[in-house]
Amino acid sequence: MVTVAIAVPCPASAFTLRVCADPNNLPFSNQAGEGLENKIVAIVASELHAQVVYTWWAERRGFIRETLNAGKCDLVPGTLSGMDMLRTTRPYYRSAYVFVTRAADRLTIGSLDDPVLRNKKIGVQLIGDDGANSPPAHALAQRGLVDNLRGYPIYGDYANPSPGRAIISALDRGDIDIAVVWGPTAGYFALQDPQKLDITPVASSPDQFLLPMVFDIAMGVRKDDEALRDEIETALSRRRADIATVLKEYNVPLVVSGTKEPKKP
Template sequence: MTSSSRRCRLLFGAGLSLLAATSAAARELRVCADPNNLPFSNDRSEGFENRIVDVIARDLGATVAYTWWAQRRGFLRNTLLAGRCDLVAGVPVGLEAVRPTRPYYRSSFVFVSRGDRPTVTSLDDEALARLRVGVQLAGSDAASTPPAQALVRRGMTENVRGYLLTGDYEKPNPPARIVDAVATGEIDLAIAWGPMAGYFAARANPPLNVVPVMPALDGPKGPMVFDIAMGVRREDEELRREVGAALERHRAEVDAILVQYDVPRLDAAGHRTETAAP
């Protein structure tokens, strides 16, 4: 082989390698997420949803491209449904606007309390009426979340204080305010969404108690337990299958991430939940 032929072969091989590398790097996994919402996500990719998205992207040979948007009213309308991204992490199964993957965890609302306060495990516990209770609110409606609705149905309003999920967005992780209120003694007990409450309760000083709310279904419109999945647009079936398959392949890694973030789980961690299509 002449030196000229050898040089051509080397150049051709290098060109193929460059083409393959360029092709592999060309795919983006476009994700919309909140930049200020630990333990779920932030713009430093410190949340557990950031880490799970990284697992999926690695499996798909893609790079993650984030669009940051505060999770307030209109979040899906202004992000996924507006075409700004193709994937949103952490959506409840049954949300009509999106097509979900199979759930990767199931969690619930929880009671959060200090060690020197009564342990409450049920919405029907008589002690609730004697405690200062905090609930999360999604807006100005005083019964805008399942726990708030449950307390209203029981006639408890005078001893209940609402904490907006949106909160003061100038401060880190606004939904965590309700857990801070328990830790400082501002309230005796909080009823809050488990993944957020579990994360901040475990990091309080001293750590706070976290107990799943019972009953799991408080009336026909009062679910306290939700299966959580990744969401895509309803027409993006191929992407849904790809993301779902990646979650299945890396189930042990995803479970380990959720453990690290103290996510309370009701799906016997590592076992399949069956509320979404395969």
């Protein structure tokens, strides 16, 4: 664990906004402040005239319990809206899982039920220390495609500067033909890729309520900290346009509120 103050211009009377985040988890956060959540936290802090102090903690099982709920910080950005362990703000963006393919392959994928998937190697993300399957991995396994799947940990090898890129690197090498990736991760690494990649939203399916592919993203505070939640929520609302600019810069595929289908980045 490392605690570091991040300079955000603010008056002498500013309060300290203590934030817990992963130090090596691009596109979301890193210790250099290069992640999209770092940028959005800075926007919020500017609106609140606050100085940001980060506690860096690898985002693994027990992250909320060992950081926010242990009193090491007061705010966690980039959480699922309505997460039970937290009091969350209204969502500030909504994204979805997407198919990622090499543009040169000219693959067209209509849905998780598309016959083209049956003879392709498909990369899926594994979540957590125990390698739990992501919603697309579960959905594809239920469709009899277990032998087609190749798993890549969502957090990857911490020795690498961008461990979350592993699944896209596998696509580049030809180890897999298709990757099914959380939208912000896919959009960000596609921007940087040496070859052109196509991103196609995972379409809604009959099992979407049991295995959702679309998620609302919010910020979280401790359950009893309603006052801070309200302050953060107000700041997010007031700076909506600036946050939208950050999401566009990071190529995040967005889903319009009230719909199930994401827009292509």
